[in-house]
Amino acid sequence: MNEHSFIFVPEKLRIRDENKELAIRETALKMLVEQGFDGMSMQKLATAAGVSPATLYIYYKNREDMLNQLFTHVHETFAEVALKNFSPEMSLEQGLWIQWKNRARFITEYPNYFKFFELFRNSPQIDHCKVNMAAFKQSMQLFVKNAIERKELKKMETEVFWSVAYGTFYSLMKFHVQEKSMMNKKFKVTDAIMKQTLKMVVKALKQ
Amino acid sequence: MNQIELSHIHIFKTNINNDVEKQKISTLLNNNPLIEDWSVDCEDVDCVLRVVGSKLLVSDIIKIINQAGFFCVELEG
Numbered sequence: 001m002n003e004h005s006f007i008f009v010p011e012k013l014r015i016r017d018e019n020k021e022l023a024i025r026e027t028a029l030k031m032l033v034e035q036g037f038d039g040m041s042m043q044k045l046a047t048a049a050g051v052s053p054a055t056l057y058i059y060y061k062n063r064e065d066m067l068n069q070l071f072t073h074v075h076e077t078f079a080e081v082a083l084k085n086f087s088p089e090m091s092l093e094q095g096l097w098i099q100w101k102n103r104a105r106f107i108t109e110y111p112n113y114f115k116f117f118e119l120f121r122n123s124p125q126i127d128h129c130k131v132n133m134a135a136f137k138q139s140m141q142l143f144v145k146n147a148i149e150r151k152e153l154k155k156m157e158t159e160v161f162w163s164v165a166y167g168t169f170y171s172l173m174k175f176h177v178q179e180k181s182m183m184n185k186k187f188k189v190t191d192a193i194m195k196q197t198l199k200m201v202v203k204a205l206k207q
Numbered sequence: 208m209n210q211i212e213l214s215h216i217h218i219f220k221t222n223i224n225n226d227v228e229k230q231k232i233s234t235l236l237n238n239n240p241l242i243e244d245w246s247v248d249c250e251d252v253d254c255v256l257r258v259v260g261s262k263l264l265v266s267d268i269i270k271i272i273n274q275a276g277f278f279c280v281e282l283e284g
Binding site: 041042043052053054055057058061062063065 | 213216218246248250251252253255257282283284
C-alpha cells in the first residue's frame with residue numbers, strides 16, 4: 001500500500017484471494033484423484049470449487065497448466081514435510097527414522113496430495129523440467145553419500161538403496177492406509193511397528 | 208503460482224476451437240508489443256482466450272480477435 005492507493009482506484013480491481021486459491025487447488029486435487037485427468041474439465045472444476053470459469057482461468061491457462069502447477073505445489077509441500085528436522089549429516093538410522101516419520105505424516109496429513117503424487121509422478125502430461133526437485137534430491141543424495149563415507153552403509157545402486165530403505169516403508173504405509181493387512185484384520189502402523197521394521201532395514205543396509 | 212498482477216490478466220470467451228484457427232490469431236497477438244503472454248484453451252466449451260498485459264485495453268483485444276473473423280466477449284469473474 002502507498003498513499004496513491006487511496007486516490008487511484010483501477011478500472012478493475014482484482015484482489016488475490018488466498019482462500020479462493022486454496023479452494024480451487026484442493027477441489028482440483030480431489031477431482032483429479034477421484035476422476036483422473038480425463039474425468040475433469042475446467043468448467044466442472046469451476047462449478048465444484050464455486051468460482052466462475054473466468055476466475056479459474058486467471059490462475060490456470062488450461063488443464064495441463066493446472067496439472068503442472070498442482071504437481072509443483074504438491075512436490076514443494078512433500079519436500080517441506082520430508083526435510084523438517086532432517087539433516088544429511090544424521091546417522092543412517094536417525095536420518096531414516098526422521099524420513100519415515102515425516103513421510104508418514106505427509107501420507108496421513110495430506111492424503112489427496114499423496115494419492116495425486118502417486119498417480120501423476122510418471123505422467124507424460126507433467127513437464128518435469130519445470131518442477132524443481134534439486135534441493136530435496138540433493139539433501140537425500142548427500143545423506144546417502146555421508147553414510148557410505150562413514151562406512152555405515154554398503155555401496156549399492158540407488159534403486160537398491162531406495163527399494164530397501166523406502167520401499168519397505170511404503171509397503172507398510174499401504175497397509176496402514178487400507179486399514180487392513182493381508183490377513184484382513186485391522187492394521188495400523190504405530191511408532192513401535194515402524195521402529196521394529198526400521199531396525200531390520202538398517203541391519204540389512206549396514207556394512 | 209506465477210506472480211503476475213491479477214488485474215493484468217484478461218479472460219475472453221471465443222470460438223477459436225482448433226490449432227488452425229489459433230494460428231490465424233497467433234501472429235497478430237505475438238506481434239503486439241502490449242501483449243506479454245497469451246493462450247487459448249481450445250479444449251474448453253468457451254474456447255477461453257487468456258491475455259496478459261499491463262497496458263492492454265479489453266476493447267482493443269476484442270477488436271483484434273473480431274477483425275481476424277472470430278467471436279470474442281470478455282468473461283466476467
